[in-house]
Amino acid sequence: MPIPLSRQKALREWRLYFFIIPALVLVATFSYFPAASAIYHSFFDWQGGDNKQFVAWANFQRALGDTVLWDSFKTVSVLIVFNLFKMMPSILMAVLIHRLKSDRAQYLYRVLLVVPMIVPSLVTLFIWKFFFDPNLGVLNNVLDFTGLKSLLVSLDQFFGWGVFFANVPIGWLSQPELILPSLFIWGFPWIGTVGVLIYLAGLQSIGQEVYEAAELDGVGPFKKFLYIELPLILTQVRLSLILLIIGTLQGYGLQLLLLGDSGGPGGRGMVPGLWMYNRAFIAGEFGYACAVGMILFVFILCLTYVNNKYVRVEK
Amino acid sequence: MSGALKDSVGSHKQKDWPKHLIILAFIFIELFPFYMMMQVSFKDNASFIQNPWAPSAPFSVTETYSTSAGGTLEKTRSAKWTEVFSGGVTPPAGDPTFQSGSLRFDLGVYKLTNWGFGLKLIGPYIANTVFVAVTGTVASLCLSILGAYFFARYKMPFSGVLWGAFMLLMLLPGVANIVPLFTLLKELSLLNTLWALIIVGIAGGQVFNLFVLRNFIEDLPKDLFEAAEMDGASHFKQIINVVIPMSGPIIGTLAILSFLGKWNDFLLPLIVLRDKELFTLGVGLIYLDGEYIKQWGQIMAAYFIASIPLIIIFLFCMRLFVRGLSAGAVKG
Numbered sequence: 001m002p003i004p005l006s007r008q009k010a011l012r013e014w015r016l017y018f019f020i021i022p023a024l025v026l027v028a029t030f031s032y033f034p035a036a037s038a039i040y041h042s043f044f045d046w047q048g049g050d051n052k053q054f055v056a057w058a059n060f061q062r063a064l065g066d067t068v069l070w071d072s073f074k075t076v077s078v079l080i081v082f083n084l085f086k087m088m089p090s091i092l093m094a095v096l097i098h099r100l101k102s103d104r105a106q107y108l109y110r111v112l113l114v115v116p117m118i119v120p121s122l123v124t125l126f127i128w129k130f131f132f133d134p135n136l137g138v139l140n141n142v143l144d145f146t147g148l149k150s151l152l153v154s155l156d157q158f159f160g161w162g163v164f165f166a167n168v169p170i171g172w173l174s175q176p177e178l179i180l181p182s183l184f185i186w187g188f189p190w191i192g193t194v195g196v197l198i199y200l201a202g203l204q205s206i207g208q209e210v211y212e213a214a215e216l217d218g219v220g221p222f223k224k225f226l227y228i229e230l231p232l233i234l235t236q237v238r239l240s241l242i243l244l245i246i247g248t249l250q251g252y253g254l255q256l257l258l259l260g261d262s263g264g265p266g267g268r269g270m271v272p273g274l275w276m277y278n279r280a281f282i283a284g285e286f287g288y289a290c291a292v293g294m295i296l297f298v299f300i301l302c303l304t305y306v307n308n309k310y311v312r313v314e315k
Numbered sequence: 316m317s318g319a320l321k322d323s324v325g326s327h328k329q330k331d332w333p334k335h336l337i338i339l340a341f342i343f344i345e346l347f348p349f350y351m352m353m354q355v356s357f358k359d360n361a362s363f364i365q366n367p368w369a370p371s372a373p374f375s376v377t378e379t380y381s382t383s384a385g386g387t388l389e390k391t392r393s394a395k396w397t398e399v400f401s402g403g404v405t406p407p408a409g410d411p412t413f414q415s416g417s418l419r420f421d422l423g424v425y426k427l428t429n430w431g432f433g434l435k436l437i438g439p440y441i442a443n444t445v446f447v448a449v450t451g452t453v454a455s456l457c458l459s460i461l462g463a464y465f466f467a468r469y470k471m472p473f474s475g476v477l478w479g480a481f482m483l484l485m486l487l488p489g490v491a492n493i494v495p496l497f498t499l500l501k502e503l504s505l506l507n508t509l510w511a512l513i514i515v516g517i518a519g520g521q522v523f524n525l526f527v528l529r530n531f532i533e534d535l536p537k538d539l540f541e542a543a544e545m546d547g548a549s550h551f552k553q554i555i556n557v558v559i560p561m562s563g564p565i566i567g568t569l570a571i572l573s574f575l576g577k578w579n580d581f582l583l584p585l586i587v588l589r590d591k592e593l594f595t596l597g598v599g600l601i602y603l604d605g606e607y608i609k610q611w612g613q614i615m616a617a618y619f620i621a622s623i624p625l626i627i628i629f630l631f632c633m634r635l636f637v638r639g640l641s642a643g644a645v646k647g
Contacts, residue, residue, distance in 0.1 A: 096337055136364065257604075281497075
């Protein structure tokens with residue numbers, strides 16, 4: 001704990017304030033000021049220039065009736081559900097690595113897991129985009145090679161989706177119906193390096209006695225996971241759950257790069273953040289974009305509140 | 316945690332190999348994109364379409380075709396693996412003009428020119444990004460160390476309020492900020508400069524760095540500071556001689572996290588930068604992706620070159636990397 005100071009001593013140490021001023025000034029200018037400015041400008045009709053007109057709640061009223069915005073919230077909730085599902089492989093991976101007997105192998109796998117992190121995330125993104133390419137892409141090639149394509153085609157005929165056809169390459173990112181499935185497949189097998197590493201850290205706190213006791217009781221591997229391992233990493237799981245929900249809610253970089261600034265064909269990949277970006281930098285409606293940002297902000301703030309209230313992180 | 320203790324985790328009755336198998340399968344798929352990046356970076360489009368999966372064989376095939384004018388035309392292509400194993404050339408199906416083909420050992424099928432081209436394509440962007448990331452990381456950490464010292468050393472008047480002001484930022488999602496930030500940068504005439512990225516990066520990294528460093532400096536033994544003060548060391552000297560030597564690993568971890576963040580950033584550069592000479596890696600890669608006719612080999616080589624700086628860092632500080640990533644997860 002920092003040492004409390006008497007007023008005289010504090011006065012004598014006034015130079016210490018110089019230590020905090022640079023950081024404070026920067027943060028005030030580049031974090032607080034824009035935030036305040038966003039709140040202020042959400043009440044204006046503003047094109048980004050000097051001219052602006054006070055319109056009170058008109059921007060928010062428009063947002064309430066904006067079908068694109070509400071559809072984008074629907075899309076983002078689907079993406080959140082996808083991402084919840086995508087958490088599972090990381091947990092499985094962590095448990096598997098943790099249960100290995102050899103320390104060496106554990107370390108080796110850990111290093112191998114970190115390797116994807118040394119490739120810039122944009123590069124990974126573009127390689128995946130290349131995988132989705134209808135003609136050259138790996139995904140279509142794999143589907144053809146394994147015969148899954150014909151399965152998809154017959155399923156299509158059965159259900160009448162009108163999406164998959166026998167001799168036409170599948171346009172993963174160009175067919176409106178396939179946008180969400182593509183975003184689901186994106187990043188297969190969905191191993192998050194950071195996730196696995198924090199789960200492993202949590203698992204390591206399990207004592208050997210617990211396992212021995214379980215062994216004596218004849219507990220199987222699945223029950224062991226359910227009653228020993230899962231409860232112990234629940235803190236980490238909950239933490240990454242919340243981070244993931246917030247991250248998905250405010251993220252739009254993936255959609256911007258994969259589908260373009262209007263959310264791909266039919267706007268199926270439109271998420272709230274992307275809509276804000278689109279309104280500001282494509283349509284030039286800065287005031288309305290600020291209002292959309294504020295709505296998003298309120299959602300995230302609520303989630304952060306829930307996070308702080310119900311999810312405790314032990315230091 | 317001792318090795319003996321970890322050893323006995325899990326069942327003694329169960330065999331390990333099924334677990335190894337599953338883990339390896341996962342890791343194989345996980346690393347598959349990077350395998351593709353590596354092998355495609357040595358191919359040109361023709362040999363990529365002919366053989367998308369495996370690396371090229373170090374042989375080339377020279378095929379002779381007869382032309383309608385009565386002469387012959389020679390074409391060279393990289394060999395298929397089946398041709399290498401059978402030792403003969405498979406004639407192209409249904410092409411009557413094909414006369415003969417010969418197979419020979421040729422390292423020229425590996426298009427090293429892709430790499431030269433990729434470097435030329437992406438080298439300037441990398442230089443810009445290194446400049447932004449290094450300057451930003453160093454400046455950001457210097458400010459954070461000073462700030463964290465302020466909070467950790469004494470309980471000064473107002474320090475509680477100031478701390479609250481910083482921590483409140485953890486709750487503010489950055490997403491709503493980007494539009495006003497753009498106009499702010501425009502007014503400061505920082506648009507289309509690398510300094511905009513650096514300064515915004517410094518401001519953005521403060522909260523997390525302060526949070527981690529304050530906790531760390533508070534845990535340093537107080538006697539060290541008192542001894543330094545007895546010797547007449549100023550606060551600045553105390554930072555240089557006590558704080559920095561004692562918190563080397565944590566500073567390293569924070570530096571790596573910050574560097575990674577800046578290396579991967581593309582949204583702000585995309586909005587801020589206009590001139591091609593100023594592009595950072597993020598924007599550069601986006602523009603590369605927008606090219607109409609794509610030479611996949613060159614693009615993949617460029618991608619690989621973009622990863623090299625991170626690979627170098629990774630090789631030298633793997634431990635910090637692994638630890639830093641676990642710490643970064645708690646960041647929020």
